[in-house]
Amino acid sequence: MRPAPVLALCAALAGTALLTGCGKETAAGAAPAATCASLAPVPDPAGRTWDDVRVVSGKCGPSGAPSTGFEVTNHDDEPLTYTITFTLVNGFGEAMDSVTRTVEAVKPGQTVRRPLDTAGGPGSARGYRARVTKVRSVPAKGASGGADSCPSSGVRITNDRGDAAMGLRVVGIHLVNCSGADYRLDGYPALRLLDADREPVTGVDILHGTAAISTGIGGDPTPRPVTLRPGESAYANLAWRNTTTDGTPVNAPYVEVTARPGDEPVTVTPELDLGTTGRLGVSPWTRTPDDRQPRPDQRPGASQE
Known part of the structure; x- marks a missing residue:
């Protein structure tokens, strides 16, 4: 340890x-x-x-x-x-x-x-x-950065507090392009689960898509390329059940997120309480709806007058 x-x-x-x-x-x-x-x-x-x-x-x-x-x-x-x-x-x-x-x-x-x-x-x-x-x-070097800062990668990755109901958990991973250039995503983020000591968690299958976890989440969008202009954002959902039966419950407070191949991983803290199910579903990157995008005056380089 x-x-x-x-x-x-x-x-x-x-x-x-x-x-x-x-x-x-x-x-x-x-x-x-x-x-x-x-x-x-x-x-x-x-x-x-x-x-x-x-x-x-x-x-x-x-x-x-x-x-x-x-x-x-x-x-x-x-x-x-x-x-x-x-x-x-x-x-x-x-x-x-x-x-x-x-x-x-x-x-x-x-x-x-x-x-x-x-x-x-x-x-x-x-x-x-x-x-x-x-x-x-x-x-x-893998921290997500504060709301008023932009990491050297040009993107800021965070997690929300999520929703929970009847043992079902859903947490959103959010990526904001805080650079001055376009940023392209395609497919699913790569995930590595870490325990409280930031050591790898084994024995958990990471599934592409959340339908195998629950059909009540709203369905998974089809993976497709997403190009984010400066200030725009995208998200991917993590879904799991914290059911506990036989065995030792698995907790993974940390998750390393690699947004796309070749990027440096960013560590977030969604506090995954995976129970003994051994499965975690992840949806593909999806552009954040326009009504949830940052306003033009919040985007990098925008006029503050």
Whole structure:
């Protein structure tokens, strides 16, 4: 197994980790607006650990004010982009909110510290404990990129949250041409399923088409060439059933998506809970309907006047 990432929350009060806001997250690689000074371990309450995650106390707010932040240390041998989900709970232990933070391109051996804001912003009177509830890390070179950035490949690939009903799961893989040139697709994306340690998942058949999973998804379009102009997008659906019978359920939180032969794979996190069915259906690339395409003023190079 690959070494787990080390993430740490720096709390204002030992054992309480009250969130009172501490400035905005900075761009990847830039120094954060506030630091977490005087770090010290605190007791390890349930729900605030993730593998090697440890809770520390410090001053993370503006001008060293007590507040809460988080820290990521990359123990892998390549740059990683982290997505961390925190659950905010009140003094009674009730979950009040969930926030997600992304830290891009953390170098091997590097520790990156970020403040963690509440919805009320810096100085908010709202106070919640922060718990780390999910950590996902993908190779930085294969990360999908943020909504305001465009990877060197010229396309941005993401997954949606999907739909679930009666054990049937459907998740969309979305590709946006964020370059300044046309981008051509043809057929099906190539997929590689990865477990929580980003190791290959075996024993799952990847089917071209979703009809074998369910006929109620709407049918598969016929594979055909799709040419995307700058700013246009396409999608492919992943479909499976999470039925569990005999055997060990298979979970694949990560999927490497290769949009077309010769492209570099991009790692997304659709969180596949495949049960024991051993099958995953994928539909061909299909142009996104015009009513869901980005507006002209959202396309690369469009006038912002």
